[in-house]
Amino acid sequence: MNGIPHLTLDLDQPGVNRGHLVVPGGADCEELWLPVFSLNKGEGSRLLITGGCHGDELEGPIVARRLIEWLPEAQTCGRVIIIPVLNPPAVRAWSRNTPIDGLNLNRVFPGSPDGSVTERIADAISRLVLPMADTVFDLHSFGLRWDFPPASTTHPIANADLMAKTLRMAEAFKLPVTLLWEHNDTPGMFDTWAHSQGKVFVCAEFGGGTVGSEALAIYEAGVRNALIALELVEGKAEYPIFRQRKSSQTLETRSSDELKSPAPGIFEPRCSVLDEIEQGDLIGILHPMDSLSAGSIDIRAPTASVVCAVKSGMHVEADEAVAMLARPIKF
Amino acid sequence: MNGIPHLTLDLDQPGVNRGHLVVPGGADCEELWLPVFSLNKGEGSRLLITGGCHGDELEGPIVARRLIEWLPEAQTCGRVIIIPVLNPPAVRAWSRNTPIDGLNLNRVFPGSPDGSVTERIADAISRLVLPMADTVFDLHSFGLRWDFPPASTTHPIANADLMAKTLRMAEAFKLPVTLLWEHNDTPGMFDTWAHSQGKVFVCAEFGGGTVGSEALAIYEAGVRNALIALELVEGKAEYPIFRQRKSSQTLETRSSDELKSPAPGIFEPRCSVLDEIEQGDLIGILHPMDSLSAGSIDIRAPTASVVCAVKSGMHVEADEAVAMLARPIKF
Numbered sequence: 001m002n003g004i005p006h007l008t009l010d011l012d013q014p015g016v017n018r019g020h021l022v023v024p025g026g027a028d029c030e031e032l033w034l035p036v037f038s039l040n041k042g043e044g045s046r047l048l049i050t051g052g053c054h055g056d057e058l059e060g061p062i063v064a065r066r067l068i069e070w071l072p073e074a075q076t077c078g079r080v081i082i083i084p085v086l087n088p089p090a091v092r093a094w095s096r097n098t099p100i101d102g103l104n105l106n107r108v109f110p111g112s113p114d115g116s117v118t119e120r121i122a123d124a125i126s127r128l129v130l131p132m133a134d135t136v137f138d139l140h141s142f143g144l145r146w147d148f149p150p151a152s153t154t155h156p157i158a159n160a161d162l163m164a165k166t167l168r169m170a171e172a173f174k175l176p177v178t179l180l181w182e183h184n185d186t187p188g189m190f191d192t193w194a195h196s197q198g199k200v201f202v203c204a205e206f207g208g209g210t211v212g213s214e215a216l217a218i219y220e221a222g223v224r225n226a227l228i229a230l231e232l233v234e235g236k237a238e239y240p241i242f243r244q245r246k247s248s249q250t251l252e253t254r255s256s257d258e259l260k261s262p263a264p265g266i267f268e269p270r271c272s273v274l275d276e277i278e279q280g281d282l283i284g285i286l287h288p289m290d291s292l293s294a295g296s297i298d299i300r301a302p303t304a305s306v307v308c309a310v311k312s313g314m315h316v317e318a319d320e321a322v323a324m325l326a327r328p329i330k331f
Numbered sequence: 332m333n334g335i336p337h338l339t340l341d342l343d344q345p346g347v348n349r350g351h352l353v354v355p356g357g358a359d360c361e362e363l364w365l366p367v368f369s370l371n372k373g374e375g376s377r378l379l380i381t382g383g384c385h386g387d388e389l390e391g392p393i394v395a396r397r398l399i400e401w402l403p404e405a406q407t408c409g410r411v412i413i414i415p416v417l418n419p420p421a422v423r424a425w426s427r428n429t430p431i432d433g434l435n436l437n438r439v440f441p442g443s444p445d446g447s448v449t450e451r452i453a454d455a456i457s458r459l460v461l462p463m464a465d466t467v468f469d470l471h472s473f474g475l476r477w478d479f480p481p482a483s484t485t486h487p488i489a490n491a492d493l494m495a496k497t498l499r500m501a502e503a504f505k506l507p508v509t510l511l512w513e514h515n516d517t518p519g520m521f522d523t524w525a526h527s528q529g530k531v532f533v534c535a536e537f538g539g540g541t542v543g544s545e546a547l548a549i550y551e552a553g554v555r556n557a558l559i560a561l562e563l564v565e566g567k568a569e570y571p572i573f574r575q576r577k578s579s580q581t582l583e584t585r586s587s588d589e590l591k592s593p594a595p596g597i598f599e600p601r602c603s604v605l606d607e608i609e610q611g612d613l614i615g616i617l618h619p620m621d622s623l624s625a626g627s628i629d630i631r632a633p634t635a636s637v638v639c640a641v642k643s644g645m646h647v648e649a650d651e652a653v654a655m656l657a658r659p660i661k662f
Contacts, residue, residue, distance in 0.1 A: 018623045035623045058644040062599045065618050065627070088620060091597070091646050144475055147541045209540020210478045211644030213600045244575075266422070268393045269544045287396050289419060292349045292366045296396070313389040313542030315422050 003031065005113070005124035011038050011081060011132050016072050021083065023124045028100050029089070029117050036129075037068045037082040044078025045230040048133035049223070050125075051083070053105050053140060053190065055090025055098075058211045060139025060204070063220045074233040081132060087121060096143065107185075109193035126193060135169065135230065136194050137223060141206035148309045149273045150218045150242055151177035152226075153203045155186055157195050166195075170202045171250060172229035173222040176242045176274065179205075179308065180252040180329055202226070207273070208312065218242055243274075251326035253308050259323040261316045262297050265289050268313055271323070275307040283307070283323050289315070301325065334362065336444070336455035342369050342412060342463050347403050352414065354455045359431050360420070360448050367460075368399045368413040375409025376561040379464035380554070381456075382414070384436050384471060384521065386421025386429075389542045391470025391535070394551045405564040412463060418452060427474065438516075440524035457524065466500065466561065467525050468554060472537035479640045480604045481549045481573055482508035483557075484534045486517055488526050497526075501533045502581060503560030504553040507573045507605065510536075510639065511583040511660055533557070538604070539643065549573055574605075582657035584639050590654040592647045593628050596620050599644055602654075606638040614638070614654050620646070632656065 009019025017038040025031040049067065051060025064084035071080060085091050086105060093099040103118035111122025130136070142148035152170040157163040171178045186192050194201040206219055218240040225237040239246035261267060268285040271277065279301055286297040299322060308326035316322060340350025348369040356362040380398065382391025395415035402411060416422050417436060424430040434449035442453025461467070473479035483501040488494040501509045517523050525532040537550055549571040556568040570577035592598060599616040602608065610632055617628040630653060639657035647653060 033621065035621065037623050056645075058597060058646070061597055062618070062644050065597070065599070065623075068623060084623070085597075085620065091620070094645055144540070147543050207541065209475070209643075210538065211600065212478050212641065213603055216599070216644065266389060266392055266396070266416075268396070268547070269542065272544055287393070289416065289422070290364065290366065292368050292396075292399060292415070310543070312540075313393050313547065314387075314425055315389070 005120070005128055007036065007128055009036060009038060012040065014040050014042070021124055021128065023120050024113070026117065026120060032088055032117070032121065034083055034085065034088065038079070039071055039075055040079045041075055041077045045232055046079045046132060046134045047081070047230060047232060048129060048136045049080065049082045049139065050086050050136065051139040052085035052087055052091045053138060054096045054143070055087055055092070056094050056096050056144060057141040058091070059141045059206050059216060059219050061085050061091065062211070062216055063139055063223060066220055067223065076232070076234060078230070078232045080232060081129060083129065086125065087118070089117070106190055107188035109188050109190045130194060130197065130199065134199060136199055136201040137226065138190055138201065138203050139223070140203050142208050142309065144208050145312050145314065146208040146309050147269070147273050147312065148205060148207045149177045150175045150207070150215070150222060150240070151179050151205045152222065153179040153181050153205050154201070155181055155183055155191060162195060162198065162200065166200050166202060169200050169226065169229070172226045172237070173202070173204065174225045174237055174239045174248050175204070175218070175222040176248060177308070178248065178250040179326065182254040184255050250329045251306060251308060252329045253324050253326040257305070257325045258321045259283060259299060259325065260319045261286055261322050262299070262318065263288065264316065264318050266313070267311055267316045267322050269310045271307050271310060273307050273310055277301045277307060278304050284310070336451070336459055338367065338459055340367060340369060343371065345371050345373070352455055352459065354451050355444070357448065357451060363419055363448070363452065365414055365416065365419065370402055370406055371410045372406055372408050376563055377410045377463060377465045378412070378561060378563060379460060379467045380411065380413045380470065381417050381467065382470040383416030383418055383422050384469060385427045385474070386418055386423070387425050387427050387475060388472040389422070390472045390537050390547060390550050392416050392422065393542070393547055394470055394554060397551055398554065407563070407565060409561070409563045411563060412460060414460065417456065418449070420448070437521055438519035440519050440521045461525060461528065461530070465530060467530055467532040468557060469521055469532065469534050470554070471534050473539050473640065475539050476643050476645065477539040477640050478600070478604050478643065479536060479538045480508045481506045481538070481546070481553065481571070482510050482536045483553065484510040484512050484536050485532070486512055486514055486522060493526060493529065493531070497531050497533060500531050500557065500560070503557045503568070504533070504535065505556045505568055505570045505579050506535070506549070506553040507579060508639070509579065509581040510657065513585040515586050581660045582637060582639060583660045584655050584657040588636070588656045589652045590614060590630060590656065592617055592649060592651045592653050593630070594619065595647065595649050597644070598642055598647045598653050600641045602638050602641060604638050604641055608632045608638060609635050615641070
């Protein structure tokens with residue numbers, strides 16, 4: 001059953017093409033056929049849009065489907081490749097990681113042709129699709145356990161020129177937050193790999209929880225703004241409305257900006273994303289589970305900042321992250 | 332290790348008491364100690380408030396903790412018993428069902444002293460706590476896979492007098508929706524058992540997804556309104572603000588009001604809860620996963636109605652529920 005990854009469509013062919021990226025089978029599962037859309041209008045930006053890297057983040061696959069509906073009418077030049085679902089087994093299982101091998105697709109790049117299924121997906125993307133693009137939008141969301149604002153994000157990049165270009169691209173989404181996000185756990189990420197190949201790579205992220213029609217409209221508007229900035233489609237970029245406001249801010253968050261739970265128990269959120277807070281403001285309360293007499297513990301802001309992410313009300317372990325703070329970026 | 336369920340506090344003792352409901356151990360796990368709060372101010376309503384029946388619905392446990400903070404100052408008469416977490420193993424695992432035996436606590440009432448842990452919890456509640464109350468508020472939420480408005484709900488009750496009393500009690504929460512909910516899968520539910528014992532039993536439910544500070548404030552306001560209606564605390568009941576509106580409507584939904592997915596694929600929600608829709612309006616779109624050429628399928632409203640619940644954007648199977656419609660109740 002082993003084979004080599006291949007495309008059933010020719011990405012160089014002009015106009016609209018639909019087909020599949022075939023990921024070879026192995027001992028763990030049969031080959032996977034990932035639907036691919038390609039719209040080649042010649043000279044201009046070369047953009048890859050991907051979704052469904054994590055199977056419980058469905059904004060991306062849905063917005064990717066919407067783009068496929070209206071891009072053929074709207075795109076004036078350049079090339080766009082769209083893969084709505086990078087990880088079909090994870091999406092079918094509504095699972096962050098691939099249920100077959102338990103791996104996180106966003107930690108195994110550039111993958112391996114001889115690895116387990118998640119590594120084979122990463123390998124096929126890295127070798128056959130990524131080289132066809134100069135810019136990548138990977139459509140994520142922040143997951144079910146967190147509240148998070150609509151945001152475009154990038155991790156810090158050592159190459160200053162690529163960092164500047166990437167941040168400008170991220171800001172072009174005009175989402176409520178553009179986030180420069182220092183993250184300790186980056187080896188094997190799709191963006192880390194793409195950055196190493198000189199690509200401009202931006203993740204869109206979204207609030208956790210239910211994927212609803214209003215959130216999808218904001219998400220789609222952000223991607224459309226970025227397509228306008230790349231001059232792939234014409235139009236006027238506009239800030240989407242989020243919580244009755246049209247606004248945007250560029251923030252940075254460091255690993256040290258994560259607030260951790262002081263003990264196991266039920267975390268009660270007492271702030272909302274984008275709240276501007278002073279030192280000492282209440283972020284949340286940790287309630288021990290075993291007793292109603294033992295005191296609950298207040299979790300307070302160590303410095304003035306903006307709330308960038310808040311854990312959902314749920315049981316947490318000691319030292320588990322419950323909030324991420326951020327501040328306006330200084331160049 | 333087997334024993335009999337017992338309370339470490341005397342619920343008849345005046346004033347505030349804190350202790351535990353001890354659920355005996357068995358072959359599957361050690362005994363469980365469920366924290367219990369009791370506030371006995373003599374004559375008046377006898378109310379039991381429970382949360383954490385499902386381990387991924389944390390609004391209830393958090394609001395229950397808040398009540399424990401302010402009730403000692405506010406309660407003027409009657410008795411209130413609060414058990415913030417009915418199912419500690421499920422809450423620790425952020426799991427709807429008990430991870431130890433895989434059972435749904437809300438399907439095994441009245442439970443069994445010789446059963447597995449979930450059945451032993453139900454048995455302890457049924458025998459030692461439920462008889463101490465005339466009214467029960469069981470604090471749920473609608474789960475992670477759905478958007479759902481803040482609501483108080485009851486299933487239909489054959490006893491017309493109890494039905495009327497229960498619906499009045501549910502309306503006293505003054506949440507955006509009071510829902511009379513016909514549900515096929517009711518055997519073993521806590522409310523079905525409590526109704527059979529002549530109790531007024533109301534569930535509070537809440538939108539799926541992230542448990543945030545604004546949702547918690549609405550939820551707490553609803554419970555406070557109901558406490559005022561029971562004359563346990565003084566004050567003026569007020570409609571909480573939800574989506575910039577203060578309003579309330581009493582709706583009913585039947586099993587036949589569930590819309591099902593016509594095929595497996597990714598469900599894209601195209602409406603929001605509380606939308607008033609006409610026959611033929613678009614509820615959502617079903618996108619097949621395997622191909623970008625095969626058509627997506629529109630899911631439309633069969634009749635004029637109010638959207639009561641919408642499934643999150645996610646992969647669904649054929650015939651899986653994707654929306655619940657409702658209409659104003661007619662007496």
